Amino acid sequence: QPTYLKDYVPYPFEVERLDLEFDLEPHHTRVLSRARYKRKEHVDVEEPLRLNGAGQTLLSLSLDGTPLTALDYRCQDSGLVLPNVPNAFELTVVTEIDPEANKALEGLYLSSGNFCTQCEAQGFRRITYFPDRPDVMTRYTTTIRADKQRFPVLLSNGNLVEQCDLDDGRHLTRWEDPFFKPSYLFALVAGDLVCQEDAFTTMSGREVLLQIYVEARNADKCDHAMLSLKKAMAWDEQRFGFEYDLDRFMIVAVDDFNMGAMENKGLNVFNSKYVLARPETATDDDFLNIESVVGHEYFHNWTGNRITCRDWFQLSLKEGLTVFRDQEFSADMNSAAVKRIEEVRILQSHQFAEDSGPMAHPVRPESYVEINNFYTMTVYSKGAELIRMMQTLLGRDGFMAGIRLYVQRHDGQAVTTDDFVAAMEDASGVDLDQFRRWYSQAGTPVIHVEQHYDGERQQLTLDVTQSCPATPGQPDKQPFHIPLRLALLGPDGTPQPLHLVNESGQQGAEELVLSVTAARQKFCFEQVGEGCVVSLLRDFSAPVKLTMNTSRDELAFLMAHDNDAFNRWNASQRLAGGLLLDLVDRVRKGQKLILEPMFVEAFRTSLLDEQTDPSLLALALALPLESFLAEQMEEIDPQAIFTAREFVRHEVAVQLKDDFLTVYRRCADSGPYEVTPQAVGQRRLKNLCLGYLAALAPQDNMIWQMILEQFSTGRNMTDVSAALGLLADHDNRDSRHALDTFYATWKEDPLVVEKWLGIQARSRREDCLEQVERLMGTPAFNLHNPNKVRSLIGVFCQGNSVRFHAADGSGYDFLRRQVALIDPFNPQIAARLVAPLLRWPRYDDTRSALMKQALEQLQAKTTLSADLYEMVSKGLDQN
Numbered sequence: 001q002p003t004y005l006k007d008y009v010p011y012p013f014e015v016e017r018l019d020l021e022f023d024l025e026p027h028h029t030r031v032l033s034r035a036r037y038k039r040k041e042h043v044d045v046e047e048p049l050r051l052n053g054a055g056q057t058l059l060s061l062s063l064d065g066t067p068l069t070a071l072d073y074r075c076q077d078s079g080l081v082l083p084n085v086p087n088a089f090e091l092t093v094v095t096e097i098d099p100e101a102n103k104a105l106e107g108l109y110l111s112s113g114n115f116c117t118q119c120e121a122q123g124f125r126r127i128t129y130f131p132d133r134p135d136v137m138t139r140y141t142t143t144i145r146a147d148k149q150r151f152p153v154l155l156s157n158g159n160l161v162e163q164c165d166l167d168d169g170r171h172l173t174r175w176e177d178p179f180f181k182p183s184y185l186f187a188l189v190a191g192d193l194v195c196q197e198d199a200f201t202t203m204s205g206r207e208v209l210l211q212i213y214v215e216a217r218n219a220d221k222c223d224h225a226m227l228s229l230k231k232a233m234a235w236d237e238q239r240f241g242f243e244y245d246l247d248r249f250m251i252v253a254v255d256d257f258n259m260g261a262m263e264n265k266g267l268n269v270f271n272s273k274y275v276l277a278r279p280e281t282a283t284d285d286d287f288l289n290i291e292s293v294v295g296h297e298y299f300h301n302w303t304g305n306r307i308t309c310r311d312w313f314q315l316s317l318k319e320g321l322t323v324f325r326d327q328e329f330s331a332d333m334n335s336a337a338v339k340r341i342e343e344v345r346i347l348q349s350h351q352f353a354e355d356s357g358p359m360a361h362p363v364r365p366e367s368y369v370e371i372n373n374f375y376t377m378t379v380y381s382k383g384a385e386l387i388r389m390m391q392t393l394l395g396r397d398g399f400m401a402g403i404r405l406y407v408q409r410h411d412g413q414a415v416t417t418d419d420f421v422a423a424m425e426d427a428s429g430v431d432l433d434q435f436r437r438w439y440s441q442a443g444t445p446v447i448h449v450e451q452h453y454d455g456e457r458q459q460l461t462l463d464v465t466q467s468c469p470a471t472p473g474q475p476d477k478q479p480f481h482i483p484l485r486l487a488l489l490g491p492d493g494t495p496q497p498l499h500l501v502n503e504s505g506q507q508g509a510e511e512l513v514l515s516v517t518a519a520r521q522k523f524c525f526e527q528v529g530e531g532c533v534v535s536l537l538r539d540f541s542a543p544v545k546l547t548m549n550t551s552r553d554e555l556a557f558l559m560a561h562d563n564d565a566f567n568r569w570n571a572s573q574r575l576a577g578g579l580l581l582d583l584v585d586r587v588r589k590g591q592k593l594i595l596e597p598m599f600v601e602a603f604r605t606s607l608l609d610e611q612t613d614p615s616l617l618a619l620a621l622a623l624p625l626e627s628f629l630a631e632q633m634e635e636i637d638p639q640a641i642f643t644a645r646e647f648v649r650h651e652v653a654v655q656l657k658d659d660f661l662t663v664y665r666r667c668a669d670s671g672p673y674e675v676t677p678q679a680v681g682q683r684r685l686k687n688l689c690l691g692y693l694a695a696l697a698p699q700d701n702m703i704w705q706m707i708l709e710q711f712s713t714g715r716n717m718t719d720v721s722a723a724l725g726l727l728a729d730h731d732n733r734d735s736r737h738a739l740d741t742f743y744a745t746w747k748e749d750p751l752v753v754e755k756w757l758g759i760q761a762r763s764r765r766e767d768c769l770e771q772v773e774r775l776m777g778t779p780a781f782n783l784h785n786p787n788k789v790r791s792l793i794g795v796f797c798q799g800n801s802v803r804f805h806a807a808d809g810s811g812y813d814f815l816r817r818q819v820a821l822i823d824p825f826n827p828q829i830a831a832r833l834v835a836p837l838l839r840w841p842r843y844d845d846t847r848s849a850l851m852k853q854a855l856e857q858l859q860a861k862t863t864l865s866a867d868l869y870e871m872v873s874k875g876l877d878q879n
């Protein structure tokens with residue numbers, strides 16, 4: 001029962017206002033909703049009023065004050081239908097819901113005894129009967145009544161307009177949100193929370209109250225999130241001219257949350273993982289993620305809330321754009337190059353995999369069974385790449401003119417990705433007609449470049465071809481409009497002036513963006529000296545797979561000399577990737593493994609480089625991810641990938657042991673903990689060295705003691721958890737003791753316990769699955785908490801490829817059982833968890849058959865949620 005983009009029809013009624021009243025009781029919450037509906041012009045008078053609604057008991061219904069009887073409406077599974085309604089009327093609906101029993105974490109539910117909501121995408125219909133679609137926008141007033149002792153804090157969107165005690169031990173607050181919004185941005189929070197306050201003065205001089213609400217035990221972990229929020233508010237004014245628009249901005253941290261966070265108007269609700277941090281409990285990456293997620297949700301206020309989506313097919317309108325904005329924010333706050341590399345690394349390993357699997361879909365999908373399955377890497381990260389490409393094609397100024405026009409045209413509206421592109425086009429005069437294919441065609445384009453150098457003529461020709469593999473429902477693709485950023489590097493690494501043959505206009509620039517638009521296209525450069533090396537797809541100017549006839553020597557040259565930091569990293573990955581794939585091949589053929597000396601030398605040069613940002617070095621020296629290598633193999637062999645990677649890790653450690661020790665000691669912890677690029681980089685490089693050295697332990701006792709030492713004396717979670725992760729790869733007295741001590745220290749802190757679970761789920765130990773199953777039976781685990789599920793089950797199945805893909809199928813069977821257990825109460829989590837099984841066609845016959853069998857067993861279950869059903873059936877629908 002898919003929903004199709006082509007079937008979109010506007011809602012026949014306007015909603016002029018919505019008043020909500022909540023009487024909160026964990027098991028019996030009463031919701032009164034009073035809405036003014038008005039039939040739109042030209043809409044047939046016969047057109048019934050249809051309201052979405054599910055999972056609630058209808059107590060009463062009245063129209064303009066007159067109670068309706070069962071003859072006046074139909075109450076169906078999916079909502080209410082009122083066949084005869086006047087052109088304008090007020091509808092009052094009273095329903096009852098059971099938040100305590102809500103384990104799907106969609107709608108109104110309880111987390112650690114506090115009420116909270118998650119309405120995106122379609123959770124509002126679990127609260128009351130309403131047109132729960134993003135193109136129905138209205139003004140909300142929310143009244144909340146609850147027991148004052150148990151729920152001293154009562155929050156909703158907008159401005160607080162009334163607060164009083166009631167005579168029966170309860171109290172009341174009333175909130176008014178002056179902005180029109182769709183139902184998915186509604187939020188309510190009620191509980192026993194403490195709040196950290198601060199203030200921000202906007203560029204036009206308005207004072208905004210900032211509040212972060214958390215449970216009392218977390219009161220000391222909010223500083224970083226608050227700082228991030230203030231930075232984000234200032235940055236959005238400077239970079240985009242976007243100013244905050246309400247008197248207060250609130251963030252609430254909750255432990256039970258399906259996703260990262262939610263941008264509800266004026267009242268963001270966060271997974272506590274993206275709010276709470278202290279150096280002793282959170283890693284550098286946690287600190288950086290908090291900054292980026294706080295920024296992301298805040299940035300939605302303009303890109304998502306003020307201007308929202310017409311329908312859910314347009315999800316990338318807000319998500320792609322807002323991810324792009326949070327990426328730019330993080331780049332400006334930290335190191336732009338490091339940020340870019342991290343983004344691309346995720347994109348290449350995870351989004352490319354999505355694009356080549358059964359769930360492949362365009363950035364603007366054409367259909368879905370369950371919209372929650374489309375909060376994907378494609379919609380988010382590839383969507384952000386499309387925005388970035390437009391900025392590249394239009395230039396920063398043209399792009400900003402496009403943004404201004406977009407806001408001027410559409411503030412207060414629910415629009416489409418096409419409206420966004422049209423604003424970009426109209427403001428800049430650049431034709432984006434062909435570019436729009438990026439929104440409608442799925443799959444990762446493949447670009448192949450053949451370079452030919454004619455020394456006599458001093459000409460370099462690039463012969464560029466593009467293609468895109470078929471994806472479900474899209475056998476043939478039209479060429480994309482691909483911005484290809486390039487430079488030519490002279491033998492000493494300096495960029496050479498570029499002269500394109502037959503090109504009028506500006507010549508002699510050191511960097512160019514070529515517009516690739518045809519299936520095959522040639523670009524010819526003149527005045528090109530001997531020994532130049534092409535640096536292509538600089539800063540990853542398009543989300544494509546690039547292949548080129550580049551030699552290993554050229555790659556080594558780029559790795560050492562390219563002045564584009566991204567391309568330096570990319571060269572290192574291509575070099576290491578090529579080498580590793582050769583080794584994987586040798587493993588499979590049972591041949592002897594040898595590591596090329598040139599690789600070790602290139603590695604040593606980078607390792608001993610004291611000029612470059614240590615974060616960049618750590619990225620360049622990290623071996624390509626297993627998932628990145630897998631993505632490039634015809635038939636994935638997880639065991640061979642693991643063996644080849646471990647071989648290289650061990651061999652490099654043997655040959656460069658002294659260098660690793662030197663750099664490790666040079667980067668040793670000194671001074672107070674700071675999250676500056678320099679300090680973070682030092683820790684990354686240090687822990688990278690330790691990671692390689694660990695390949696020699698525990699046999700090498702000196703190294704083993706070093707790891708133990710870092711574990712027990714480390715003064716921050718970054719260092720301690722890095723060491724614990726290395727210890728946990730082995731099963732001995734020391735490692736057991738370390739794991740036990742760590743747990744004993746942190747068992748009251750769920751976020752740290754998640755790390756402890758994740759470390760064990762990622763362990764290289766052969767009996768890893770046994771350990772995971774054992775941990776599931778301990779108090780450290782809770783199947784109802786998504787973070788715990790992700791850190792134990794999710795990490796094992798998605799982050800420990802060699803153990804999950806055990807040839808006996810035990811990993812698949814384990815996943816099948818967990819998915820079957822979780823689906824009945826939390827379909828969103830079950831559907832996400834099942835993803836690795838969908839990749840079955842990529843594996844050898846034995847694994848393939850076992851994975852498929854696990855999917856078939858799931859399909860045979862009589863009651864499958866729509867979420868899981870869509871994933872499983874698309875998974876089985878291949879070939």
Ligand code: ARG
Nearest residue numbers: 120121259261262263372375
């Ligand atoms: N809009 C949120 C964000 O990306 C994501 C919430 C999605 N939740 C869901 N259940 N699909 O910032």
Ligand code: ZN
Nearest residue numbers: 296300319322
């Ligand atoms: Zn978002």
